[in-house]
Amino acid sequence: MRKLLLAVTALMITFAAKAQVESHVRWSYAAKKTSATEAVVLIKATIDHGWHIYSQTVKEGGPVKTSFTFAPSKEYSIVGTPSEPKPITRFEKVFNMNVGYFENSVVFQQKIKLKSVKASAVKGKLEFMTCNDSKCLPPDEVEFSIPLGK
Template sequence: MKKLFLVITALIVTVAAHAQVESHVRWSYVAKKTSATEATVFLKASVDNGWHIYSQNVKDGGPVKTTFTFTPSKDYMAIGKTIEPKPISKFEKVFGMNVGYFENSVIFQQKFKLKSAKAKTVAGKLEFMTCNDQKCLPPDEVTFSVPLG
């Protein structure tokens, strides 16, 4: 009985180790100091062919919009809202509305006022939802830290 339990446990562990979360978006980050007291953070989504992520400006009742939350710090402060390029707009039957989305790649930008020379990184998290023409994956949340070098 003990051997059977060990075999079943080993199988479960093996199957769990081989299971992979489906992901079709890779995020990369870079910051550029524009002066001694300002910087811009660039957040790039590289999206697999046939998939897309949604704009930050999706209306209520639609898909999960892309959102950025920057960790509060005494060393920096976000200036204004996160900027995005003009999205593709399309009526999606499943949501019953026009939605804005991005394919292939998109770069979001956020300006920061640097309140201290000690400001070395900007940290935060982002949430997004990935869909193709047949299905949507559950929303995903990613934490990030961007060096201000």
């Protein structure tokens, strides 16, 4: 009986692994100090061929736009909003509107003001939605912690 239970458990784990969420975007991070009191955080999306993610400026009623939430900290403060390059813009029938999006890769940049020389990392999360010409995946959230270095 115990062997049967182990076999069933192993099968369930195998099926669960195959049912994992489809992902077509990989995120990477870096930070660059621009002075003793300022830095720029770089958040890069590398997007599989044929897929895209949306700009931060998509209007309401469209797809889920890429957005960033930075954790409050006594070590740093956020200056303005994340910047992005000019997106590709096209009319998407499914949303009945023009939308801005990025293919292949995109780097978002966020300026920060350092309140402490001991500031160690910028933390937060990002939300995005990935689509191709035939389907969209559910929106996804990714937490990040970006070391500031010395």
